[in-house]
Amino acid sequence: MVSTGVTEVKTFSDEEFFNLVDENTSLFIDELGETVAIQSVSAELEEHLDDVIQMMEWASTRIQKLGGTVQMVPNPAATSDRPLPPILLGEFNTNDVSKKTVCVYGHLDVQPANIEDGWDTEPFVLTENDGKLYGRGSTDDKGPALSWLWIIELHQKMGVELPVNIKILFEGMEESGSEGVFEVIHTEGKPGKFLDDVDFFCISDNYWLGKNKPCITYALRGLAYFQLSVQGSTQDLHSGVLGGTVHEAMTDLIALMGTLVDSSGKILVEGVMADVDPVTKEEEALYDTIDFDMEEYKEDNGIKSVSDKLLHDDKKSLLMHRWRYPTLSLHGIEGAFSGKGAKTVIPREVIGKFSLRLVPDQDPKKIEKLVVDHISTEFMKLTSPNKMKCEMLHGANAWISDTKHPNYEAAANAIEKVYNGVKPDYTREGGSIPITSALENATGMNVLLLPIGACDDGAHSQNEKYNISNLVNGVKVLGIYLHELGKIKG
Amino acid sequence: MVSTGVTEVKTFSDEEFFNLVDENTSLFIDELGETVAIQSVSAELEEHLDDVIQMMEWASTRIQKLGGTVQMVPNPAATSDRPLPPILLGEFNTNDVSKKTVCVYGHLDVQPANIEDGWDTEPFVLTENDGKLYGRGSTDDKGPALSWLWIIELHQKMGVELPVNIKILFEGMEESGSEGVFEVIHTEGKPGKFLDDVDFFCISDNYWLGKNKPCITYALRGLAYFQLSVQGSTQDLHSGVLGGTVHEAMTDLIALMGTLVDSSGKILVEGVMADVDPVTKEEEALYDTIDFDMEEYKEDNGIKSVSDKLLHDDKKSLLMHRWRYPTLSLHGIEGAFSGKGAKTVIPREVIGKFSLRLVPDQDPKKIEKLVVDHISTEFMKLTSPNKMKCEMLHGANAWISDTKHPNYEAAANAIEKVYNGVKPDYTREGGSIPITSALENATGMNVLLLPIGACDDGAHSQNEKYNISNLVNGVKVLGIYLHELGKIKG
Ligand SMILES: [Zn+2]
Ligand SMILES: [Zn+2]
Ligand SMILES: [Zn+2]
Ligand SMILES: [Zn+2]
Numbered sequence: 001m002v003s004t005g006v007t008e009v010k011t012f013s014d015e016e017f018f019n020l021v022d023e024n025t026s027l028f029i030d031e032l033g034e035t036v037a038i039q040s041v042s043a044e045l046e047e048h049l050d051d052v053i054q055m056m057e058w059a060s061t062r063i064q065k066l067g068g069t070v071q072m073v074p075n076p077a078a079t080s081d082r083p084l085p086p087i088l089l090g091e092f093n094t095n096d097v098s099k100k101t102v103c104v105y106g107h108l109d110v111q112p113a114n115i116e117d118g119w120d121t122e123p124f125v126l127t128e129n130d131g132k133l134y135g136r137g138s139t140d141d142k143g144p145a146l147s148w149l150w151i152i153e154l155h156q157k158m159g160v161e162l163p164v165n166i167k168i169l170f171e172g173m174e175e176s177g178s179e180g181v182f183e184v185i186h187t188e189g190k191p192g193k194f195l196d197d198v199d200f201f202c203i204s205d206n207y208w209l210g211k212n213k214p215c216i217t218y219a220l221r222g223l224a225y226f227q228l229s230v231q232g233s234t235q236d237l238h239s240g241v242l243g244g245t246v247h248e249a250m251t252d253l254i255a256l257m258g259t260l261v262d263s264s265g266k267i268l269v270e271g272v273m274a275d276v277d278p279v280t281k282e283e284e285a286l287y288d289t290i291d292f293d294m295e296e297y298k299e300d301n302g303i304k305s306v307s308d309k310l311l312h313d314d315k316k317s318l319l320m321h322r323w324r325y326p327t328l329s330l331h332g333i334e335g336a337f338s339g340k341g342a343k344t345v346i347p348r349e350v351i352g353k354f355s356l357r358l359v360p361d362q363d364p365k366k367i368e369k370l371v372v373d374h375i376s377t378e379f380m381k382l383t384s385p386n387k388m389k390c391e392m393l394h395g396a397n398a399w400i401s402d403t404k405h406p407n408y409e410a411a412a413n414a415i416e417k418v419y420n421g422v423k424p425d426y427t428r429e430g431g432s433i434p435i436t437s438a439l440e441n442a443t444g445m446n447v448l449l450l451p452i453g454a455c456d457d458g459a460h461s462q463n464e465k466y467n468i469s470n471l472v473n474g475v476k477v478l479g480i481y482l483h484e485l486g487k488i489k490g
Numbered sequence: 491m492v493s494t495g496v497t498e499v500k501t502f503s504d505e506e507f508f509n510l511v512d513e514n515t516s517l518f519i520d521e522l523g524e525t526v527a528i529q530s531v532s533a534e535l536e537e538h539l540d541d542v543i544q545m546m547e548w549a550s551t552r553i554q555k556l557g558g559t560v561q562m563v564p565n566p567a568a569t570s571d572r573p574l575p576p577i578l579l580g581e582f583n584t585n586d587v588s589k590k591t592v593c594v595y596g597h598l599d600v601q602p603a604n605i606e607d608g609w610d611t612e613p614f615v616l617t618e619n620d621g622k623l624y625g626r627g628s629t630d631d632k633g634p635a636l637s638w639l640w641i642i643e644l645h646q647k648m649g650v651e652l653p654v655n656i657k658i659l660f661e662g663m664e665e666s667g668s669e670g671v672f673e674v675i676h677t678e679g680k681p682g683k684f685l686d687d688v689d690f691f692c693i694s695d696n697y698w699l700g701k702n703k704p705c706i707t708y709a710l711r712g713l714a715y716f717q718l719s720v721q722g723s724t725q726d727l728h729s730g731v732l733g734g735t736v737h738e739a740m741t742d743l744i745a746l747m748g749t750l751v752d753s754s755g756k757i758l759v760e761g762v763m764a765d766v767d768p769v770t771k772e773e774e775a776l777y778d779t780i781d782f783d784m785e786e787y788k789e790d791n792g793i794k795s796v797s798d799k800l801l802h803d804d805k806k807s808l809l810m811h812r813w814r815y816p817t818l819s820l821h822g823i824e825g826a827f828s829g830k831g832a833k834t835v836i837p838r839e840v841i842g843k844f845s846l847r848l849v850p851d852q853d854p855k856k857i858e859k860l861v862v863d864h865i866s867t868e869f870m871k872l873t874s875p876n877k878m879k880c881e882m883l884h885g886a887n888a889w890i891s892d893t894k895h896p897n898y899e900a901a902a903n904a905i906e907k908v909y910n911g912v913k914p915d916y917t918r919e920g921g922s923i924p925i926t927s928a929l930e931n932a933t934g935m936n937v938l939l940l941p942i943g944a945c946d947d948g949a950h951s952q953n954e955k956y957n958i959s960n961l962v963n964g965v966k967v968l969g970i971y972l973h974e975l976g977k978i979k980g
Contacts, residue, residue, distance in 0.1 A: 221730060225832045234792030239819040240711060240921020243847050244755060244811035245800050246793060250820040251751055258748035261741055263872040265734060302724030302838065303736060307875035310735050321734035329729040329836055330740040332827030337843055339824060342715045342883050344845055344921075346819055348792060353827055355834055357733050382753040385797035393832050431730025431834075 010159050014417055014480060020154050021475045028150050028471060029133060033126035034058075035108070035142045036135040042109035042176040045084070052085040052172040055108045059149075059170055063090040066152050068168070071194070075173070076187075077180035085109070087184045089194050090168035092152055094161060102485055103167040103198040105435060106145025107174030107205065110137035111460045118462040131468050138466035140459035144204035144452045144474060145170060151479040163486025167198060174205070174435075182438050189442030200407040200485060201439045201447040204478065208454050209427045213291035214415045214477065216408060217449035219323065219428035220436060222358035222398035224367045228256060228375060229335075231349040231387040239344040246346065250336055252384045253350045259378045260354060261328040265311050265321070267356070269374045272326060272367065277360040277400075279320070286403075286426045287316040294318065300456065323428035326362060330354045357430060364395030399437045400428075407446040410484035411477075418476040450481065500649050504907055504970060510644050511965045518640050518961060519623060523616035524548075525598070525632045526625040532599035532666040535574070542575040542662040545598045549639075549660050553580040556642050558658070561684070565663070566677075567670035575599070577674045579684050580658035582642055584651060590975055593657040593688040595925060596635025597664030597695065600627035601950045608952040621958050628956035630949035634694035634942045634964060635660060641969040653976025657688060664695070664925075672928050679932030690897040690975060691929045691937040694968065698944050699917045703781035704905045704967070706898060707939035709813065709918035710926060712848035712888035714857045718746060718865060719825075721839040721877040729834040736836065740826055742874045743840045749868045750844060751818040755801050755811070757846070759864045762816060762857065767850040767890075769814070776893075776916045777806040784808065790946065813918035816852060820844045847920060854885030889927045890918075897936040900974035901967075908966045940971065 012020070040055035041048040060070045069091050075084035113123035113136035121127040126135035133143075148168065155162055173179045188194040208215050232249035261267050292315050298304040312318040321327070334351040337343045356367060375390040402408065403426050415424045433449070440447045452474030458464045502510070530545035531538040550560045559581045565574035603613035603626040611617040616625035623633075638658065645652055663669045678684040698705050722739035751757055782805050788794040802808040811817070824841040827833045846857060865880040892898065893916050905914045923939070930937045942964030948954045 223730070223834070225834070227832075231796055232793070233796055237791055238921060239817070239821070239845060240713070240847060240919070242791060242812070243817035243819050243920060244813075244815060245787075245802065245808050246791065247753070247797060247799065247801060248755070248819055250822070251755075252753055254744055254747045254820055255753060257744045263737070263742055263745060263874045265738070265741075297735075301727055301732060301736065303722070306721055306723055306877055307737060309737065309875035311737060312735065318735050322732070323734075325734055327729070327733035329733050329738055329834070330744055330826075331729070331833060331835055332740070332837065333823055334828055334830060336820075336828070337822030337824075338826070338828035342717075342843065342845070343821055344713070344715070344819070345821055347822065353832065355729060355832070357730060384753045385799035387796055429730070430733060431728060 009161065012158055012160055017154070017479055018476055020158065021472055021479070024150070024154065025468065025472055028146070028475065029126070029128070029468070032133065032138060032143055032146060032471070033135070035146065036126040036137050037124055039124050040109045040137070040172060041112050042085070042173050043112050049083060049085065052109050056085050056088055056170065056172050059088055059108055060090070062149055063168065066092070066149065066156060068092045073184055075180035076183040084180055085172035087181055088168065088170040089188070090170070092162055092166040094165050099164050100199040100485055100488055101165040101167060101197050102200045102202060102482065103169055103195060104148050105169045105201065105203045105205070105439070106148070107141045107171050108145060109172040109175050110140065110142070111175050120463055128468070132465040133468060133471065134463055134465045136464055138464055139453035139457035140464065141174070141205045143466045143471055147204070147452070147475045147478050150475055151482065154479070163483045166482070167194065178435060181435065185438045185442045195443050198443055198445055201445060202407070202450055202481070203433065203436060203447065204450050204452050204474070206429055206433065206449055206451045207457060207459065208451055209425060210291040210293065211454045211456055213422065213425055214419055215425035215427045215451060216403070216411050216415070217427050217429055217451060218403050218408065219360070219400040220398060220432050221323065221428070221430050222362065222364060222396045223355055223394060223432055224358055224364045224371070224392055225355040225394040226353070226371060226390060227393050228253065228352040228354070228390045229349060229388070230256070232346070233348040236348045237346040239346050242346055247384050247386050248346050249350050249386055250347055252379070252382055252386050252388065253333065253352050255382055256375055256378055257330055257352045257354065259374070260330065265327060267326060267328045269328070269371055271370045272356070275361050275363065275366070276326065277324070279324070287319055290315065290319065290425045290427070292319060322430045324359050326359050327357045328354060359398045360400045362398060364392070364397060368392040368395060396432055396434060397437060399440070401446060401448070405446045406488045407448045407485070410488065411448055411450050411481050413484045414477045414480035417480050418473055450478070452477070499651065502648055502650055507644070507969055508966055510648065511962055511969070514640070514644065515958070515962055518636070518965065519616070519618070519958070522623065522628060522633055522636060522961070523625070525636065526616040526627050527614055529614050530599045530627070530662060531602050532575070532663050533602050539573060539575065542599050546575050546578055546660065546662050549578055549598055550580070552639055553658065556582070556639065556646060558582045558642070563674055565670035566673040574670055575662035577671055578658065578660040579678070580660070582652055582656040584655050589654050590689040590978055591655040591657060591687050592690045592692060592972065592975055593659055593685060594638050595659045595691065595693045595695070595929070596638070597631045597661050598635060599662040599665050600630065600632070601665050610953055618958070622955040623958060623961070624953055624955045626954055628954055629943035629947035630954065631664070631695045633956045633961055637694070637942070637965045637968050640965055641972065644969070653973045656972070657684065668925060671925065675928045675932045685933050688933055688935055691935060692897070692940055692971070693923065693926060693937065694940050694942050694964070696919055696923065696939055696941045697947060697949065698941050699915060700781045700783065701944045701946055703912065703915055704909055705915035705917045705941060706893070706901050706905070707917050707919055707941060708893050708898065709850070709890040710888060710922050711813070711920050712852065712854060712886045713845055713884060713922050714848055714854045714861070714882055715845040715884045716843070716861055716880060717883050718743065718842040718844070718880045719839060719878070720746070722836070723838040726838050727836040729836050732836055737874050737876050738836050739840050739876055740837055742869070742872055742876050742878065743823065743842050745872055746865055746868055747820055747842045747844065749864070750820065755817060757816060757818045759818070759861055761860045762846070765851050765853065765856070766816065767814070769810070777809055780805065780809065780915045780917070782809060812920045814849050816849050817847045818844060849888045850890045852888060854882070854887060858882040858885060886922055886924060887927060889930070891936060891938070895936045896978050897938045897975070900978065901938055901940050901971050903974045904967045904970035907970050908963055940968070942967070
């Protein structure tokens, strides 16, 4: 290279970067194994708090060895009775104010796992077999989270400057509701604080729709979770002794729950569909090319051997009802007889649990009112003297982003480069990832969901795994994504 | 008394017997305390099998000391893995073939009890306070069962011959479904066996309708217990990820359960009311004088502070719906979310539990067909591809006896004598006492239900008690009842 008189800026071509990733794969696998061995189970803090803390400290040390700075924020939800792991705020600052800043989120805690649950290998020993890395946390979310550190390390090895400033938000409580993290996001989003100068967010903590084709996720459904209680008495009664003389709470509750949704999945609460975002041509077009196998879906979800029937027969309808239409599910009843066998109880008070998945532009507050009004009207029809109460326990807005946003285009470009011209599927998730809205609301900046793992990784199941191909291509995609972000001007 | 040349037959007047009972009350209480201290909890055999056996052996020894004979029948339902207490067949034979034979039934096992459940005193220490004897089993059923032995002892003390031959059937598994007892009753009812020569049966194991007025119970409702399962998948699903794409089992189950009964208690299964025995004038008249306080009933059953409303506003309607009309209760759902809080599960398979209380002349087999057909028809309407199964788990006929039968008249006479001319109420029970039909079916002989305890004794609750007045008058009534039976000729 001819000297131009300015400081030489080392860089590498996509090809060079890809080769580097390939050459270092076994190092990545070793390090993933090192972290999988740390049993950072946040749902079992009595036993594993030390492990979760150790995992967070492992990441802190690793970041600092790479030259980053780290601030360990004491968990604001912790109490003296209930200590909680800290939240990690890390930073790799290029000291180049012209560069954009991306903040990446990941979680280092994992779901519980015991070999007795049906694991074929020790869950906390990363085990390679047939191109797959088995182990708890391999795909959710240690593999994806560590990828950012591996990318930074490759840059350092080659003396290549990072194309963007990188901020890291790692937590250790995601599998237990991200306790304390929302407060930290709220605080750090304020002027002059850690998240204030972030231009883009990227979260890699969901999965491809299928096993083969990469995707980008641009929308999540929200939630309105209800509890509906009916009380008939202050004590459980015996149906032989009292049956025929009392207004039974279960009769009322079953009648009310039966007015919410029909067998075809249609929500019967008037007004609920009013604000549902209409389908645009643009959105509709996204479904055509999507890699989604209905037969595999039935097989994977245990439907095949039972009815072999889904609510919708074509891919587009099915995905739309999974992603962009609200649904209502009846989850169960608290207080009723729920054991095996026969018990002739008239339960004193029964509490039905049901929830709606919300979509853009449904407002949980408005849904709450519609549902509570509906239940009140239906309860009036019963002319029952029992005590009834319907309330929303949680409400969360749906989230949707813009697939044309530069953050999304950077990711799409990266995927095309790594996957030889394949354009990603644009997917939604039926469930919620509350951190997404939290980051967007705290900063007003765009959030990208960039999954790396495959649909069959079994994030919360036995035999969780991470394909080596996904690990390798994931590092490549996330690395190129940073370079694509680096090209964004203004 | 002038010698008549024949062997003098010693007897005593009612008054003498009453005095004897009063004089011996403290001995009865001591002995009741001795048996209450034996923790014969049949629902907790792992811990208490030895206690139940000890209790049965206590009774055996006691009967033999009184000069009776005892046969301890090994429990036919016992296995090597699951030993069970024996069944006690005792006998006091006067060797006078002209005398009638009565068989009395009682159970010596008790409900579980722990002081932590809210007992004010140690449950297994009989504690006297304000005329009440607190302790587990005091009223259910050790007090009534032991009464027979006390009566026999009083006869012996005074050298008075028993007016009837007495057979005793005591068991130790009643609170756990009387395991093994039905087989024994069936076997012993055969020609030449223990129950074959019994003329009358008497069971004292239920309670007065109120707190003050004695009663005789002449009918019990039967039972048809159903389990209705709907399966949508082989695995629980997440409502966020899958909601909107699958036929949810809970939606179908709730819809089906909602077609069974309305909020006013009306059974919606067609044909169920067809065979219900019409109300005769004679039956109707029985309700007029019945001692039953609706306000106390609401209070005692925890209705007062909730709705203060029963299904029927007048005593007669209420009691009829409690005793002589069928009812349908929804008990609960197995397999659905039943915990506290919020869980967004789509349960794979849910099993609804409901039961009907049957009355004369409903046939459980016919009810089974009506219910299964009804559910099938309603399920067809749902056009759901889920797997549905409705089956009856248990069926038991209602039982009704004849209040004019000499066995009943003997009891009524005894009550009038003890209670200074008060005529008993004739009551039914809404629940079932399966031993009743079993004894009647095995022998074809009349069965009398003769309660001693008061409605507020709390048989299965904390602070179970037995009023000393009920104990004393109970011994008197049962004793005079035997003498009244002794007068029956032919
Ligand atoms: Zn995750
Ligand atoms: Zn997870
Ligand atoms: Zn009993
Ligand atoms: Zn009992």
